[in-house]
Amino acid sequence: xxxxxxxxxxxxxxxxxxxxxxxxxxxxxxxxxxxxxxxxxxxxxxxxxxxxxxxxxxxxxxxxxxxxxxxxxxxxxxxxxxxxxxxxxxxxxxxxxxxxxxxxxxxxxxxxxxxxxxxxxxxxxxxxxxxxxxxxxxxxxxxxxxxxxxxxxxxxxxxxxxxxxxxxxxxxxxxxxxxxxxxxxxxxxxxxxxxxxxxxxxxxxxxxxxxxxxxx
Numbered sequence: 001x002x003x004x005x006x007x008x009x010x011x012x013x014x015x016x017x018x019x020x021x022x023x024x025x026x027x028x029x030x031x032x033x034x035x036x037x038x039x040x041x042x043x044x045x046x047x048x049x050x051x052x053x054x055x056x057x058x059x060x061x062x063x064x065x066x067x068x069x070x071x072x073x074x075x076x077x078x079x080x081x082x083x084x085x086x087x088x089x090x091x092x093x094x095x096x097x098x099x100x101x102x103x104x105x106x107x108x109x110x111x112x113x114x115x116x117x118x119x120x121x122x123x124x125x126x127x128x129x130x131x132x133x134x135x136x137x138x139x140x141x142x143x144x145x146x147x148x149x150x151x152x153x154x155x156x157x158x159x160x161x162x163x164x165x166x167x168x169x170x171x172x173x174x175x176x177x178x179x180x181x182x183x184x185x186x187x188x189x190x191x192x193x194x195x196x197x198x199x200x201x202x203x204x205x206x207x208x209x210x211x212x213x214x215x216x
Contacts, residue, residue, distance in 0.1 A: 006110040006161040013171030015097045025080035047172025049145035088126040096206030110134045112155040116145045146174040149182035
């Protein structure tokens with residue numbers, strides 16, 4: 001493959017784990033709407049946009065809601081989620097995440113965040129790493145969410161690096177597909193049945209081997 005010059009990292013599931021906050025926020029909304037919602041259901045929302053997440057939560061009932069109600073529910077869930085984000089501290093890195101960022105820096109590689117979340121900058125600020133990245137592409141950056149490649153292509157543009165010279169580290173199936181569609185090297189974090197289509201797969205962020213990735 002072409003020489004890698006930049007890495008684009010997903011935020012949730014790669015650097016930190018806010019999945020529990022998403023679950024709590026969606027669960028509260030679902031309970032208020034009288035909809036069953038489990039942790040297994042929450043897994044289906046991994047890596048997708050807020051609107052698509054709500055559509056999945058509502059299932060066959062989505063057509064029963066007016067656009068104003070859809071918007072209100074998205075805003076309500078986000079309010080719950082943002083309140084929970086206030087509790088994040090600078091210690092809430094996934095194992096290996098700090099070492100991954102440091103390792104990329106030591107190799108003089110450019111780094112960007114590529115996340116579907118519109119709360120990306122809030123989380124990065126809470127973690128104290130807003131300045132660690134050369135680019136930040138989030139839910140405000142593009143109109144099409146993953147599995148469309150747009151957020152990663154946007155991040156590559158911020159870095160000034162061709163897509164073929166970028167690697168993406170992702171924990172969601174939709175994110176891996178987005179990276180592949182963009183023509184980037186896809187590195188999956190998680191089980192085979194979720195991210196097995198990636199060029200390389202690791203069980204966790206702590207297992208990521210940069211030398212192995214760079215030798216592809």
